[in-house]
Amino acid sequence: SVEKDKIFKSTCCYCGVGCGVDVTVKKNNTVTVVGDKDHPVNRGMLCSKGMNLQYTVNDVSDRLLYPQMRYNKNLPLQRVSWDDALNRTAAVFKTFIDKYGPDSVAFYASGQCLTEEYYVINKLIKGFIGSNNIDTNSRLCMSSAVTAYKMSLGEDSVPVCYDDIELADCLFVTGANPAWCHPILWRRVEAHKAAHPEVKIIIVDPRITDTCGIADLHLQLNPGTDITLNHAIGRVLIENGAIDLEFITLHAEGFDSYRELVFERTLAESALICGVDEENIRLAATYIGAAKGFLTMWTMGLNQSSVGVNKNLSLINLNLITGHIGKPGSGPFSLTGQPNAMGGREVGGLANLLPAHRDLANEEHRKEVQKFWGGTTISDKAGLTATEMFEALHDGRLKAIWILCTNPLTSLPNSRFVEEALKKAKFVVVQEVSNTVESLQYADVILPAAAWTEKEGTMTNSERRISHLNKIIDAPGEALSDAEIICMFARKMGYKGFDYANMEEIYKEHAKLTSKTNININGLDYKLLQKHNTLQWPFNKKTEMGTKRLFTNHLFYTPSKKAVIYSPSDQLNSEMPDQDYPFILTTGRVRDHWHTMSKTGKVSKLKQHTKEAFLEIHPEDAEAIKIEDNQIVIVRSRRGEVQVRAKVTTTIKKGVVFLPMHWGKILGNDLNRANNITSNLIDPLSKEPDFKFCAVQVEKFIKP
Numbered sequence: 001s002v003e004k005d006k007i008f009k010s011t012c013c014y015c016g017v018g019c020g021v022d023v024t025v026k027k028n029n030t031v032t033v034v035g036d037k038d039h040p041v042n043r044g045m046l047c048s049k050g051m052n053l054q055y056t057v058n059d060v061s062d063r064l065l066y067p068q069m070r071y072n073k074n075l076p077l078q079r080v081s082w083d084d085a086l087n088r089t090a091a092v093f094k095t096f097i098d099k100y101g102p103d104s105v106a107f108y109a110s111g112q113c114l115t116e117e118y119y120v121i122n123k124l125i126k127g128f129i130g131s132n133n134i135d136t137n138s139r140l141c142m143s144s145a146v147t148a149y150k151m152s153l154g155e156d157s158v159p160v161c162y163d164d165i166e167l168a169d170c171l172f173v174t175g176a177n178p179a180w181c182h183p184i185l186w187r188r189v190e191a192h193k194a195a196h197p198e199v200k201i202i203i204v205d206p207r208i209t210d211t212c213g214i215a216d217l218h219l220q221l222n223p224g225t226d227i228t229l230n231h232a233i234g235r236v237l238i239e240n241g242a243i244d245l246e247f248i249t250l251h252a253e254g255f256d257s258y259r260e261l262v263f264e265r266t267l268a269e270s271a272l273i274c275g276v277d278e279e280n281i282r283l284a285a286t287y288i289g290a291a292k293g294f295l296t297m298w299t300m301g302l303n304q305s306s307v308g309v310n311k312n313l314s315l316i317n318l319n320l321i322t323g324h325i326g327k328p329g330s331g332p333f334s335l336t337g338q339p340n341a342m343g344g345r346e347v348g349g350l351a352n353l354l355p356a357h358r359d360l361a362n363e364e365h366r367k368e369v370q371k372f373w374g375g376t377t378i379s380d381k382a383g384l385t386a387t388e389m390f391e392a393l394h395d396g397r398l399k400a401i402w403i404l405c406t407n408p409l410t411s412l413p414n415s416r417f418v419e420e421a422l423k424k425a426k427f428v429v430v431q432e433v434s435n436t437v438e439s440l441q442y443a444d445v446i447l448p449a450a451a452w453t454e455k456e457g458t459m460t461n462s463e464r465r466i467s468h469l470n471k472i473i474d475a476p477g478e479a480l481s482d483a484e485i486i487c488m489f490a491r492k493m494g495y496k497g498f499d500y501a502n503m504e505e506i507y508k509e510h511a512k513l514t515s516k517t518n519i520n521i522n523g524l525d526y527k528l529l530q531k532h533n534t535l536q537w538p539f540n541k542k543t544e545m546g547t548k549r550l551f552t553n554h555l556f557y558t559p560s561k562k563a564v565i566y567s568p569s570d571q572l573n574s575e576m577p578d579q580d581y582p583f584i585l586t587t588g589r590v591r592d593h594w595h596t597m598s599k600t601g602k603v604s605k606l607k608q609h610t611k612e613a614f615l616e617i618h619p620e621d622a623e624a625i626k627i628e629d630n631q632i633v634i635v636r637s638r639r640g641e642v643q644v645r646a647k648v649t650t651t652i653k654k655g656v657v658f659l660p661m662h663w664g665k666i667l668g669n670d671l672n673r674a675n676n677i678t679s680n681l682i683d684p685l686s687k688e689p690d691f692k693f694c695a696v697q698v699e700k701f702i703k704p
């Protein structure tokens with residue numbers, strides 16, 4: 001139990017902004033949550049989601065309280081002990097591994113796991129089971145940015161820090177709605193603009209969102225035309241002489257091909273493709289050219305695309321050709337979606353990574369990690385990524401999947417396919433906090449997990465800032481922390497090296513494995529993190545200092561130490577609209593909900609802002625198909641359908657419709673679920689799904 005009326009430090013468990021919170025435990029073991037005034041990220045502020053965190057903690061009515069299991073698919077689940085649940089799971093996993101090989105099992109985890117949890121899952125499957133079948137829902141979030149950073153800068157390394165916001169005089173925000181999705185970060189932008197009205201804000205988005213409120217220029221482009229637009233801006237920057245030739249010559253390569261590429265289209269052609277005015281492209285380039293500090297910020301609009309990596313590369317190029325990287329107020333800044341997506345990548349928690357940003361394809365790296373872990377030979381075969389896992393369940397290559405801390409039936413594209421895959425799976429383990437998660441209905445084993453405030457560990461936010469989260473209250477029932485569950489299972493499998501005395505031992509092991517890498521945090525422990533109230537990697541043990549900004553010496557992590565200016569094609573590979581499916585569907589978020597609502601859906605205050613799913617449609621489109629505002633419509637793609645109310649609005653472009661992604665199965669009805677109809681195309685390099693573009697038809701719902 002915990003001390004009464006004590007204030008504990010923690011970090012908000014929602015988005016990648018990573019706001020600090022003070023959690024007070026009251027006598028009756030309930031908590032209150034306020035913003036941490038001393039925290040460098042939020043300085044005491046919280047957004048609507050963060051402000052209501054206490055309700056998600058205090059309401060345990062939806063919690064899974066004890067392990068459950070069924071002995072075959074026809075039998076109901078029944079309560080069992082931890083020993084029984086994990087003994088059986090270990091026996092089933094061993095059988096599949098012996099019979100079909102280690103690649104017959106997989107773990108599908110989450111950007112909301114703590115770093116220690118990610119670390120032990122990754123160690124278990126890569127280092128001991130001998131498969132790289134571990135992926136997370138971060139694959140749906142920013143794997144395109146990760147790939148593009150690696151290609152152009154040599155490593156998945158966000159070069160900037162939040163303090164660069166106040167030092168920038170031009171902010172280019174594209175494929176993002178931070179006013180709703182990264183609210184506290186956006187408040188810093190708003191305050192900066194209010195104090196310095198001369199600062200230019202350029203927003204690129206097919207929708208008019210709240211983020212556009214402070215824009216000097218909104219480029220309302222056609223969906224999917226981001227690369228064409230970025231190239232066109234690059235062209236005008238070159239024409240205007242607003243590029244940094246010294247930086248390009250000394251610190252970058254690939255400029256000549258890039259220059260050739262961006263001059264292939266005239267500005268008028270690009271403007272037509274993008275659906276924006278030529279003059280506004282010129283204006284954007286003028287703002288960028290005049291800036292001393294130029295910050296590009298982006299998220300899902302660029303990442304969640306079948307050409308997500310190319311979109312990212314085309315944007316990073318704007319920073320590279322202007323030399324706006326590695327200096328105050330400048331840099332390409334991918335806004336992390338989830339609270340610990342960055343931490344997950346630090347420990348190598350994706351199908352193609354090894355700890356500390358090491359490469360799975362590199363034999364030396366594999367040997368190094370294998371020696372450190374003392375387990376089995378690490379396979380050189382890349383593991384299955386998020387959508388590939390469900391394809392492999394479908395065609396029988398994968399026999400068992402262990403899903404933790406994520407809700408794939410609501411969050412993965414093409415939900416009907418995911419449903420079929422889970423039905424076909426031979427063995428499904430769901431390790432979860434809440435009993436509302438849809439995949440539970442397909443589980444053979446259910447393992448109750450501890451939630452935020454009930455376990456100790458660390459997370460890393462968008463700006464590489466690591467924070468320590470205290471265990472503040474006990475988990476209800478028999479729920480255990482994710483790391484404890486995984487270590488117990490590993491021991492049942494007979495593996496050595498999973499008998500940690502506490503979470504800090506896991507953290508120290510992870511930190512040690514980062515030594516001599518670019519994310520070095522060797523020597524960092526919980527005491528130091530608490531003492532400094534967060535630190536940014538890489539960390540210097542001698543000075544006890546973190547690192548605000550990367551590449552200040554303009555030496556990049558590529559073999560040549562130069563940044564690479566790529567020349568990505570602007571061809572789009574999405575499912576294009578046609579006569580039968582004439583609209584482009586794009587999906588996104590609403591202000592007060594998070595992901596699939598297993599937390600925010602519990603808070604009545606948060607449900608007030610947007611009560612149900614809806615379809616945004618332009619008035620001219622609505623009129624053409626005789627739809628009125630608030631009427632129920634059927635939105636259909638080649639994969640399924642959704643039935644929601646129409647929201648007729650001029651904030652969306654003609655020919656484009658928008659659905660929020662949060663709603664899943666509610667009271668047995670799954671017709672609100674946007675992913676019933678989204679496309680299962682993925683980017684060939686990042687394997688990130690194309691959530692922002694597919695062809696749909698819309699018609700009035702007529703009661704049968």
Ligand code: SF4
Nearest residue numbers: 012014015019047050
């Ligand atoms: Fe939490 Fe993100 Fe809101 Fe901060 S901005 S309070 S981290 S949801």
